[in-house]
Each structure stands twice: as C-alpha cells, then as structure tokens.
Amino acid sequence: MLEFDVRCRVGSFALDVAFTTGGGVTALFGRSGAGKSTVLNLIAGLARPQSGRITVEKRTLYDSAAGIELPPHARRVGYVFQEGRLLPHLTVRHNLLYGNFFNKNKNHVVGFDQAIELLGIGHLLERRPGALSGGEKQRVAIGRALLANPEVLLLDEPLASLDAPRKAEILYYVERLRDEVRVPIVYVSHSLDEVVRLADSVVLMSDGEVLGTGAVRDMMSRVELRPYLGRHEGGAVIEARVAGQDLESGLARLEFSGGALEIPDVEALPGEQVRIRVRARDVSIALARPAGLSIRNILAGTVVELAGDEGSSLDVRLDLQGTALLARITRKSASELGLRPGLPVFALIKAVSIDRRSVGYA
C-alpha cells in the first residue's frame, strides 16, 4: 500500500498530489506534462518535495512534519525508467544481480530463476545492454528492479519508446507480472489502451493535480472526466466473463450483468474474466430494438445522463442493468430521438469495433 500526499514546486511547475493505492496495478494517467513522472521521482527520492508525506507498506519514506527523508538507496523502490537505464558496462546477468547485491536478505519478491522465466530473458544473460533490442532492454530493466526486492514497483511509460509489436510483447510480460508477483505496481501512462488492459485503479492527473481516482471501470464512465481521457479514445470499460469461443466464426461470447456481447479475436479461455473498452463513438442508440441489421450486439438499457461541451456532439451515459456504457452521438440525434434521463433505449455496438487492443485480462 502506497500513501502519497505531497506538494512540490519545480521552477514554474507546481505539484499538489494526494492518492492512496491498494495492491495490484495503479495507473497514473494524464497527458504529458501532467506531472506523472515527477510523482514517481518523488516516490523514489530522485526529486525533493517541499512538504508532505510518502509511505510504502507503513514504512515512511518522506515526512516533512517528522523531518524524515530517506535517501534513494534506502527506499526499496523498484524503478523501471522509460529508457531502461541498464548499466552499459555490465552484462545482463550482472545488471540483474546489481540491485540484488544490496538487498540480498530482504524478503524475496522473486528468485533469479523465476524472474528470468517470467520475463523470458534467459538467453540474454551473457550479452551487454548495447546488443539488446528496445523490448529486451525493458524486460531486463523490469527484472533488475524486481530482483532488488522492492516494496513497490514504479513503471514510467515502459512502452513509450517501443514500436507496436514490442509494445504488445512488454504488455504481455507486465500482465504476467501483475498476476504472478505480489508487489504493488504504479504504472505511468498516457495511453488508455494500456491503462484499461493493466490497471486495477486509475489516478487521473492534469497540471500537477489529481482530477479523480477510482477503479478503472468507474473512472472510464464518468462523463465529466471525458475531456481528460481523450476525446476520441474515451469510452466505458466492461468487465465480463468469457462464456464461450466459437472457433468457426472466430467470435467470443462474453457475459456481464447487462447482457452478452460477441467480440472477435479474444485470446481468453471460457470462464476467464476479461476487460473490454467500448469506445463511446462506437456505440449507437436506438429507441426500439432494430431488426435486419449487421450489428451483432444490441443491449437494452436506460439513459442516465447527457453531458458534453458546446460542440456538435454529446456523451450519453447508459445503464445496462448495473453496468455503465457511454455513447457519443450528435446533439441533433439526441434531440430528434428525445433522449432524456430515464428513457429506455437500445445500445448498438459493432463487434468489429472492439479490436484486440481494447481487450485485457481482468
């Protein structure tokens, strides 16, 4: 558990951030310049706050009132930097063992062999960082941080400098990490895809302040946060159970409280929980259940609220028997349909609009 409550000023940039995380993955989400990386640096002791308090697992790292400020090497924080920062003069093996040397007898997060297996880096051990690809470097950097037996793992946009296939590769390993290792993770990102796939909770940041915190599902359906979550990418997150895979059509049948969905290319077995992001712009609204339509997913629900800026479109929040869904439609359509809170409607979602990137394991 990480408790963070800090005020800090660097030049003209002021930061005033407070949040608490449980276990699992907490995403620090926001545009670049929001102060996300600064928060990680403050936790790791690489930047100095003006005042506040930081504790990890009840251990105080910084407390201005009590005059406590641990130096970075005593904080036991595993930091995976955007650029990896492997030590160039050491082999992969010695990079991995570097932090382990200083924290040998602390309670083990992972063993050496387990870390290698988890991250798939066994064949790289005798190489030097200069001979590794971007994705391999990041995996080694994650392993190195884990082997230092940290009490919290900080990941600073570990995918930012990678191309799309490498991103998918690292995401897979971070997912394994989340599921197989007990260390809480703070994950900085400005990509909604990553947040939805990985995170349990989100801290939404803008201009050095926290706009909101909460579970991924709740945060994504809060219409007032839409401008900060990305105008075109935003949408609700639905947690569902895989009910079956139809190999012939390539469609998976997912069930959740609001009904069932058919989605292509879901790499999960029946019975597993997945998390799907349904972009608001991919959801249409009908007053009556339409027939003779190619759209496979038609879900019944009621309008909860309409919100939006002064533009030509607005966001409609729907309630599907307890699950929130967002639809982005034109203002004109909304008035022609006479949408108002409480009105029963049908939400239409094209199966192909939900691609592989929008699905993650819950």
Add this chain to the structure above:
Amino acid sequence: MWSLSPAETTALLLSLKVAFWSVAASLPVAVALAWVLSRLSFPGKSLLDAVVHLPLVLPPVVVGYFLLLAFGRRGPIGAFLEEYLGITFIFRWTGAALACAVMGLPLLVRAVRQSLDAVDRGLEAAAATLGASPLWVFASVTLPLILPGILTGMLLSFARSLGEFGATITFVSNIPGETQTLPLAIYAFTQVPGGDAQALRLCVLSIVLSLAALMASEVLVRRATERAAGRDA
C-alpha cells in the same frame, strides 16, 4: 651502438620511475578535483578551476621555484614534512616526481572532468534506486564509465612527466642518478663539448619511448571505451 651505456640506462629507468610515481600520486587528487569541479557548485569554483590549470600556462620555472619555496628545507610544507614524517623532496627523485605531478595535474583533471561531464546521471540515479549508496554508485557505475577518460588523462600526464624539464631542474637540480631524467641528461650533454652524439642518442630514445606509450594507451583506451559503451568487446 644500439646498446645503452650504464649512464643512459640509469637516466631511462629514473625517467620511467619518476613518471610512474607522478601519475600514481596525482591520480586520486585529480579524480577528486575533477569530481568536485564537475558535480558541485560553490562560490570560488572558477578560482579553483583556474588554480588547477595554472601549471598549464605558467612558465615551468615559476612552478619549480614555488615548489622550492614551499617544499624546500626551510619552506613551510617541506620543513613540516621533514620534521614530522621524515619525507624530503628537495634534491631527491621524489621531488622530481612531485614537480612532474604538479605539471601534469591539469591534463589529468581536464580529461577526467570531461568524461565525468559526459556520464549519464540517469544511470547513477538508477543505481541509487537499486540500493547503491553514493560511494557504491561512484565505484560501480561512475568509475567504470569514466575509465577511458582516466586512461587518456594518465597517458597525457605520463608523457608530460617524461618531457618535464623546467620545473624539475629548478626544484631538484640536475643530479645524475637521483634527479637527472632523460630531458635533463640531454640538456647536460648539450652543455659539454663533444656531447652532441650522446645527446642525439638520448633524443632518439625519448622519441621511441613516447611513441610506445602513445600506442599502448591507444589500445587501452579503445578497449575501455568499448566496454563502457556496452558493446561486446
């Protein structure tokens, strides 16, 4: 004609000994000075920088004379060292090494400082988050990364020591077998009638020595650079 006379051998070995010890003794001082100049900011930093560089621009005879004043028998430092530690610099080979160390110091400091400035501070921060205290970070990250700079600096200051003349002759005089290094021996031969041939032999020896040092260091620096850059050497 290619074998060295006993006197020439003495001068050669003395030169090597003086150069070795001058580099060895000035290295820790130079690394510390370079670190202070590269990493700290404090009032008077530019003055310290200038003082370190003085031997580069002053006439060597001035440096030698100040060493004589400070480290001579009645000099403030010389008297103290002789009385309490039994160390004498004046008219000894150790004095020649001291003169060479002072003359070579700016070259060593400059080379080390430049590579310190080039070190990615992010790597040091990363090492700190992994549990390395500042001293460990310096020993296990900074030092290996600046090794090429240290080697370059050591070579420059070694070569400077082999060629040092003015400060040495002013401080510890020209005593065969004790303070007479190669340049001083060459000078001595040019001062006696008929010494031209012997002076020339020693000149050739100096050239061979310097070339060998340059080439050896080139190999060392290349290896260290590859290592520090993380390529498989």
